[in-house]
Amino acid sequence: ETGVTQSPTHLIKTRGQQVTLRCSSQSGHNTVSWYQQALGQGPQFIFQYYREEENGRGNFPPRFSGLQFPNYSSELNVNALELDDSALYLCASSIRTGSYEQYFGPGTRLTVT
Amino acid sequence: AQSVTQLDSQVPVFEEAPVELRCNYSSSVSVYLFWYVQYPNQGLQLLLKYLSGSTLVKGINGFEAEFNKSQTSFHLRKPSVHISDTAEYFCAVSLNAGGTSYGKLTFGQGTILTVHP
Numbered sequence: 001e002t003g004v005t006q007s008p009t010h011l012i013k014t015r016g017q018q019v020t021l022r023c024s025s026q027s028g029h030n031t032v033s034w035y036q037q038a039l040g041q042g043p044q045f046i047f048q049y050y051r052e053e054e055n056g057r058g059n060f061p062p063r064f065s066g067l068q069f070p071n072y073s074s075e076l077n078v079n080a081l082e083l084d085d086s087a088l089y090l091c092a093s094s095i096r097t098g099s100y101e102q103y104f105g106p107g108t109r110l111t112v113t
Numbered sequence: 114a115q116s117v118t119q120l121d122s123q124v125p126v127f128e129e130a131p132v133e134l135r136c137n138y139s140s141s142v143s144v145y146l147f148w149y150v151q152y153p154n155q156g157l158q159l160l161l162k163y164l165s166g167s168t169l170v171k172g173i174n175g176f177e178a179e180f181n182k183s184q185t186s187f188h189l190r191k192p193s194v195h196i197s198d199t200a201e202y203f204c205a206v207s208l209n210a211g212g213t214s215y216g217k218l219t220f221g222q223g224t225i226l227t228v229h230p
Contacts, residue, residue, distance in 0.1 A: 080153075104158070
């Protein structure tokens, strides 16, 4: 059973640019959630996708968007990057059963300069 | 809306000593409760969870936690810590509801546990 993987591991972008982060879910998982973890903070929920549809969103502006593909891999897109977008971005996959277990990837460290 | 407060930002402890990491939550509806651990430069790993049933739950690596509904707390404990337990620990809640509430975690600020030899 493969785990959750994310790419890239690190990247540096300039304010105003756009970025795409990728997540490959654990095999058989149909739900993926994305979280933003600023330095010294707990993760904050961005949004969740279930069977390729957005299934809830946290308090993040529309310039944060996502996609989930038929193979349940996922992307997080951020437009018009701001300095405060610098953070660790985590994705978590799950099967959506009563266990409520989510499996987190190692994260992508985004630095906006 | 729900919220989570971890009462200690840092907890230093000596090896083989007991430790308790405190977590309080606020919610107008029933919640599920979780503790995650994050090692440096890694993602989050689930230590334990409370969904229903016995209020004392046991997790991996010898950790346990007790759900106290009246005090809205879910403190994490370990009777004897090891150097390898040095990490950041996060308490999280999820609404006890289906639909669009499924699996959405609200995290506390984290507690850095440092185990000294």
